[in-house]
Amino acid sequence: MRFTDTVTVITGAGAGMGRATALRLAAEGGKIMCLDLSAESAAETAELVRAAGGAAESFRCDVRDRAAIEAARDYAIKSFGAVHNLVNSAGALTMQGLADTDDAGWNLVMDVNVKGVFLMLQAFVPEIERAGGGSIVNITSIEAEVVVASGENTQPHYACSKGAVKTMTRTLAHDLGRKNIRINAIAPGLIATGFGGSNPGSERYQQYVHEHSALRRAGQADEIAGAIAFLLSKDASYVTGAQLPVDGGWLIY
Numbered sequence: 001m002r003f004t005d006t007v008t009v010i011t012g013a014g015a016g017m018g019r020a021t022a023l024r025l026a027a028e029g030g031k032i033m034c035l036d037l038s039a040e041s042a043a044e045t046a047e048l049v050r051a052a053g054g055a056a057e058s059f060r061c062d063v064r065d066r067a068a069i070e071a072a073r074d075y076a077i078k079s080f081g082a083v084h085n086l087v088n089s090a091g092a093l094t095m096q097g098l099a100d101t102d103d104a105g106w107n108l109v110m111d112v113n114v115k116g117v118f119l120m121l122q123a124f125v126p127e128i129e130r131a132g133g134g135s136i137v138n139i140t141s142i143e144a145e146v147v148v149a150s151g152e153n154t155q156p157h158y159a160c161s162k163g164a165v166k167t168m169t170r171t172l173a174h175d176l177g178r179k180n181i182r183i184n185a186i187a188p189g190l191i192a193t194g195f196g197g198s199n200p201g202s203e204r205y206q207q208y209v210h211e212h213s214a215l216r217r218a219g220q221a222d223e224i225a226g227a228i229a230f231l232l233s234k235d236a237s238y239v240t241g242a243q244l245p246v247d248g249g250w251l252i253y
């Protein structure tokens with residue numbers, strides 16, 4: 001019960017890693033504010049948490065929208081009185097390469113993955129500071145470290161966006177350390193959520209994962225949730241500015 005009496009705000013909480021993290025933290029006593037672009041899926045996650053005996057609320061929030069984030073922050077404070085932790089899991093990917101990345105693809109990926117994290121930090125860090133400190137986890141990717149070319153080519157805009165969040169995490173660890181706030185990143189390998197339109201059931205996906213991960217399988221969302229719970233908890237009280245790969249050994253090659 002490492003999260004008793006704490007409130008955690010999660011973006012992208014309507015699916016995948018965000019949902020798994022909501023369920024995991026709530027199972028350890030935490031109260032959860034589920035944010036997602038989809039009001040329905042955020043509400044569904046909150047309902048799943050409550051059905052399991054936990055405490056959760058939901059709010060529709062597009063992380064590209066400063067006003068929506070500020071409204072979500074106000075709702076979190078109204079609902080729970082404080083915010084201690086933040087997980088930035090919302091993400092976007094378009095399967096576009098150098099030649100075919102148009103303005104729409106570039107802007108979507110950069111705005112959700114980079115600006116969205118920045119706007120969330122701007123809005124929520126003062127609240128976490130007011131609560132006496134806390135912990136933040138951003139989700140990057142192994143693509144911040146190595147080239148991943150699962151299709152015909154890489155997705156350079158996506159890889160750049162995750163590299164940017166890695167740097168943001170390290171840079172802000174300096175500023176937030178003096179506020180008693182830790183900030184870390186998790187770099188997932190291939191996780192079977194269907195993110196970006198991927199099909200974890202397909203032969204091509206299975207083969208790609210088999211070739212690149214030491215564990216010869218894709219990860220599951222709750223395996224990321226476990227690592228997020230560690231970084232948010234007091235078990236990681238001296239860890240900040242770090243990026244933890246949770247990738248089945250992808251980065252050893």
Ligand SMILES: NC(=O)c1ccc[n+]([C@@H]2O[C@H](COP(=O)([O-])OP(=O)(O)OC[C@H]3O[C@@H](n4cnc5c(N)ncnc54)[C@H](O)[C@@H]3O)[C@@H](O)[C@H]2O)c1
Nearest residue numbers: 012014015016017037062063090091141188190191193195
């Ligand atoms: N699944 C993987 O293999 C993998 C690997 C490395 C990194 N990641 C990263 O992990 C994070 C979580 O991905 P996932 O696998 O859980 O994906 P997912 O598609 O299951 O969940 C992503 C959630 O983010 C929400 N979202 C998208 N745009 C949003 C916006 N503008 N505002 C608010 N919410 C928004 C979606 O509605 C969805 O509920 C992402 O940042 C992704 O880049 C995923």
